[in-house]
Amino acid sequence: MKIEDVIKSTVPMENSKKIILNVMYTQNILAEKFNEILKPYDISGEQYNVLRILRGQKGNPANMCVIQERMLAKTSNTTRLVDKLLLKEFVTREVCPENRRKIEVTITQKGLDVLKELDPKVTEHEIAFSKNLTDDEIVVLNQLLEKYRNQ
């Protein structure tokens, strides 16, 4: 559906405005579908994101700063996200012995297990959308988005 139909606009719209609405709306659709996948596992998108970052550490712990700077949404409150993951026993949290200001967060086996169970569903989700485009179009879309958002 074209973005004008989504917001039921009758008057023509500048392309510069259209892009913004298109990005916003597309993100909404993506996030909605993704939340459906996560829902049975009772974790939020942000929590999933933290788990992914921790798995990417390959056994090494990550402190709060590191997690924060790798998140897409830079405003999220990492402490609280880790709190939630701790309750579910998906991560452990320890004070860093070298620098006691820092906290070492590590993903547990239980956390790895839930990620592993999610992996195929997440991949399926990603592919489901991208199959609307050709390989070339996918590359172009990535390039244009990267170019567009530079400020």
Next chain:
Amino acid sequence: MKIEDVIKSTVPMENSKKIILNVMYTQNILAEKFNEILKPYDISGEQYNVLRILRGQKGNPANMCVIQERMLAKTSNTTRLVDKLLLKEFVTREVCPENRRKIEVTITQKGLDVLKELDPKVTEHEIAFSKNLTDDEIVVLNQLLEKYRNQ
């Protein structure tokens, strides 16, 4: 900045995953900048959205259903958004005489004034991003996003 640098990923990533991250991250950037514009006026992005929809009615009131279906985020709670706008006297709310289940929401002059004051700043924001792309690229980006999100 390329999305791999944003999330500080060292391993290569599927393009299908890259698109999702790119859309998510771009939306984040856009929303962040937009919120900066709105902040001095003490309205949220969603509230702004409702005001825009009401102005688009050109004097006619809109009921809750109509507002809801024109919003980008279909899950937002229109009643509460209108509550907030009422407190700021940007809208009025009346029971529809033909069908007393319905509520007629109308933008006030004060609401129109704040939109008018915002208009140039919003346009500037839209153009600031789109000037990173050529006219052709803008058109292509819009087309690709519309094609991509179809499920």
Next chain:
DNA sequence: GTTAATTTTTTGTTAAAACAATTCTAAGAA
């Protein structure tokens, strides 16, 4: 004409986002 079903909106509740303020630790300067 009364009951049931549907539409439209509101309310309630819990979780999450946003942002400021605070605590605790480390490092460096006087």
Next chain:
DNA sequence: TTCTTAGAATTGTTTTAACAAAAAATTAAC
């Protein structure tokens, strides 16, 4: 040493999002 500054994480508070449940009015069925 003691004081100050900076770094890292937590806590507190206020909004907002998400979703379920309830309320009110209308329409349809019997």
